[in-house]
Amino acid sequence: MTELLPPCTNACPVNTDVRGYLAAIARRDYKEAYRLIRASNPFPSVCAWVCPHPCEDNCRRAGVDAPLSIRSLKRFAVDAAGANRQPDERAQPTGKKVAVVGAGPGGLTAAYDLARLGHQAVVYERNQSLGGHFLTSLPTYRLPREMLQKDVEEILAAGVQARTGINVGRDVTIARLKEEYDAVIIGVGLSESKGLPLPGFANPGVMKALTFLHEANTGGKPAIGSSVIVIGGGDVAMDVARTAVRLGAGAVTVVCLEFRDIMPAHSWEIEEALAEGVSLIPGYGPVEVLTEDGAITGLKTQKVKSVFDQEGRFNPTYEPTTFQTIPCDTVILAIGQGADNSFLYDSGLAVNARGSLETDRKYLSTSLSGVFTCGEVVTGPGPAIAAVASGHRAAALVNDYLNGNKTAACEKETQAIGALPEKVAERVPRRSRQEMPVLPAGERKKNFKPYELGLDEEAAVREAGRCLNCGLGAQVIPEKCAACLTCQRVCPYDVPVIEGMAGMPVEGCQACGICAAFCPGNAITLENLDEKGVTSAIASLGGAKSLVVFAERGTCADLKKVSSLENVLVVSLSTVRALQLQWILSAFENGAAGVVVAGCREGECRYAGGDELLKSLIGRAKNLLESIGLSPGRLYYCLPEEGEDPAGLIAGFLKECL
Amino acid sequence: MIIAQQKNIQDIAAMVGDCKKVLLAGCGGCVTVCLSGGEKETEILAAALRLMKKQAGQPLATVTYTATRQCEPEFIPPMDELVRDVDAVISLACGVGVQYLAERYKDKWIVPAMDTMFAGGATGFGSWEEKCGLCGDCVLHRTGGICPVIRCSKSIMNGPCGGSQHGKCEISKEVDCAWQLIYDRMKALGRLSELTVIQPPKDWSKARDGGPRRILREDLIKG
Structure with missing residues (x-):
């Protein structure tokens, strides 16, 4: 069955529970946010810095104002979670051994999963440290190496063993590993930059590119001149150009075949490079490196007519007579990567016509039983998170193989929740996106120090509160629904449809919970409201004479002060407009000295509408309290005016009550 | 549907004043739809009664159950176990449901939490209007779909009377004159002439005046 997922999760190759960790940030539970991030990705810290975040590209909030700043929030969660993290759970040892060749994101993920499944996972890496491209290719200004170190340490703590400085194919063959281990996974990645057979x-x-970056990233000083041309239009080309700027090249120019609008590099990578002074000449292809007495003097280029043919294949054509020569003293090629096939030596593995490893993309198998692959060597170049996904799959398949399961682990089918209907988007209150603060280009280009500064706590909580909680909305319990139309009548977004019974289209529901508050049959439940959590929080009072404050989750930052007051229990709701009358009564029944309904200041609530309904509910509650002999004054609807501090108002009420 | 509203909680509490444990029985039918006696209201009433009695130093235990409909005998037995150890049952159904409970649980004190008001429908969220007089002899085809039996204060069949003032009934400026509405609608339908036909006196024996009514569908009754 196809699983319906929020578009952020669906777009993420490892299906990260984005919605879940954003909600955890919104309620300031940063350790839980970190746990959720890491649940599907053993590189939380690395990805918090470098992931190209396909989640953001698919965020439905874009239909309202702007997508969530998801990677910035991941970075915040990783930083805020601190060091005190939970150790991984591990299964009992199985006695099986798996060798993993290559310690990049794919290989390490596979090894980590296998170790947690109880197998002995041993990683063979030719470098002295682990991390693959994270270590060698990503500029340090984009990824501080202590972040990589943090993730690697947690992977090793799960029981993964590492043998570094071993070049498989030269120091030990795959055939030998196959004899020694129950299974082998090849995750060598694409570590060789491609060259050009041109004059x-x-x-x-x-x-x-990769040689250049490796050297620069490990403290070396690649020999570049004062005028550098980078050939290529992808993210690696941008990394090379920006690294060259930081190494002191006076002029750095990126030349690529693609026109500006179809350059493969992410738009923000290009913009940041341009801001740092990199020049761009798109739509030109290299013809010849010009030299004088062996020294490079320039690059001759030819104007591109088209990059792809009618079938969409890469097949550039050129304007026959339009050439441009760009003076330079250094040329760096960043036109793609290929595998270093030295690992194949004496392996007995089948190779294709181009000499590359023959693999089955679906089952990640090779021509030898028990030898599997993962990462870019199978998938081709892509984001690291795709290699992580491939590592997970390889581990699952190898686990099946080791356990003798004939049915190979199947990939689950998923589908994203559809677009936000326009009529709903129009009613969602606008909230500006919190962008990652960065150092000014002029300052950051002077050195290799990280330039992304991270969101502060209040900005992060506010940003996480922008999440539309896709898919956490109203669910109807059919046997309780009386098709009474109440949900349709109270929904501020006009979402419910009644066809025999109530239906809540997942594309439209904003998960505010107002319908559930008024449903007379208790036929509506919402994960976002967490009714059970609310009732158990109230029950936790256990007769203690306290103040119960019902408040909107996360967005009202001032309530942090309230929850720190003694004798105050803050019960957070999706929105305070989702408050249910029986919860007020239940609070008094459990001994509350008073109940506060913490309203939002005008324009502060993340949801539209429902104010009048809440006022009516509070009015009814006060009348009921009076009828049963309780002072209605013990219920306080706190609606701070501009400049008033809700925490102060609530503290004053607390004094009156106790 | 039947429109009902809850009684004052003090009146409800008085009916079970000597009880230590009660069952509050909600109904998933009309009273759920008119927001007065469904599962949610049942739980609210139970919590309010407990609080009230606790305040008074006479704690009250409650159990709740919401039947699919209390006006069908088949939906009542699931309550048997719950009814057994309570001192009384408070029904949040209309008067029909209360009686079904009283019939099944003959030795139990069954009390109504509701006042059953009328046959009507919603006019918006939180407002309901009486629409049908349950007269047993429908005349809506003669009156443009507007019921003179219940919407005319005098239930007259050949209106309007002299109390019709600017489209309103003499009893209140808030009440439309049903016969003005009938006139306007028939005029709009081009059927005004039909109103010139004098309607004979209505046979009220088909209504409540003939005593309690029953319907027996021979075609459906087994055996």
Whole structure:
């Protein structure tokens, strides 16, 4: 069955529970946010810095104002969770051993999963440290290495063993590993930059991107001149160009075949590079590296007519007579990566016509039973998180293989919740997106220090509160629904449809919970409201003479002060307009000295509408309290005026009550 | 549907003043739809009664159950176990439901939490209007779909009377004159001439005046 997911989760290769961790941030439970992030990704800290966040590209909030700043929030959660984290649970040892070749995101993920399943996972890595491209290719200004170290340490703590400085194919063959281990996973990645068979490109002054980045990232000083041309239009080309700027090149120019609007690099990478002074010449292809006495003097380029043919295949054509020569003294090629196939030596593994490893993309198998693959060597170049996803799958398949399961772990089918209906989007209150604060371009380009500063706590909580909680909305219990139309009449977004019984289209429901508050049959339940959590929080009073404050979850930052007051229990709701009368009564029944309904200041609530309904509910509650002999004054609807501090008002009421 | 509203809680409490444990029985039918006696209201009433009695130093235990409909005998037995150890049952159904409970639980004190008001419908969220007089002899085809039996204060069949003032009934400026409405609608339908036909006196024996009514559908009754 196809699983319906929020579009952020569906777009994420590892289906990260984005909605879940944003909700945890909104309620300031940062350890839970971190746990949720890490539940599907053993590289939470790395991804918090470098993930290209396909989640954001698919966020339905874009239909209202702007998508959530999801990676910034991940970064905040990772930072805020601190060091005191829960150790991973591990299964009993199985006695099975798996060798993983390559300690990049794919290989380490596979090893981590296998270790947690009780297998002995041993990673073979040719570098002295673990991390693959994270270690060697990503510029340190984008990924501080202590972040990588943090994730790697947690992976090793799960029981993964690492043998570094071993070059598989040269120091030990895969055939040998196969004899020694019950299974082998090849996750060597694509570690070789491609070259160009064009005149002048054999000049030693022409460098390759990955070699250049590796050297720069490990403290070296690649020999570049004062005028650098980077060939390529992807993210790696941007990393190279920005690294060259930081190394002190006076002029850095990116030349690529693609026109500006179809450049493969992410738009923000291009914009940040331009802000740092990188020049861009899109739509030109390299023809020849020009030299004089062995020294590079320029790059001859030809204007591109088209990049792709009618079938959409990469097949550039050129304007026959339009050339441009760009002076330079250094050329760096960033036109794609391929595998270093030295690991295949004496392996007995089948290779294709191009000499690359023959693999089955679905089952990640090779020509040898028990030898599997994962990561870019199977999927081709892509974001690290895709390699992580591939590592998870490889581990699941290897686990099946080791357990003798004939049915290979199948990939679940998922589908994203559809677009936000326009009529709903129009009614959602606008909230500006909290962007990641960064150092000014002029300052950051001077060195390799990280330039993303991270959101502060209040900005992060506010931003997390913008999440539309896709898919956490109203669910109807059919046997209780009387088709009374109440949900339709009270919904501020006009979402419910009544066809025999109430239906709550998942695309439209904003998960505010107002319908549930008024449903006379208790036929509506919402994960976002967490009715059970509310009732158990109230029950936790256990007769203690306290103040119960019903408040909207997360968005009213001032309530942080309220919850720190003695004798105050804050019960958070999706919105205070979802308050149910029986909860007020229940609070008094459990001994509350007073009940506060903490209203939002005008324009502060994340949801539209419902004010009048809440006022009516409070009016009814006060009348009822009077009828049963309780002072209606013990119920306080706190609606702070501009400049009033809700915490102060509530503290004053607390004094009156106790 | 039947429109009912809850009694004052003090009146309800007085009916079970000597009880230590009561069952509050909600109804999933009309009173759920008119927001007065469904599961939610049942729980609210139970909590309010407990609080009230606790305040008075006479704690009251409650159990709740909401029947699909209390006006069908088949939906009552699931309450048997709950009824057994309570001192009374407070029904949040209309008067029909209360009686079904009283019939089944002959030795139990069954009390109404509701005042059963009328046959009518919603005019918006939280407002309901009486629409049908349950006369047993419908005349709506002669009156443009507007019931003179219940919407005319005098239930006259050949209106309007002299108390009709600017479209309102003499009893209140808030009450429309039903016969003005009938006139306007028949005129709009081009059927005004039909109102010139004098209607004979209505046979009220088909209404409540003939005593308690029953319907027996021979075609449906087994055996």
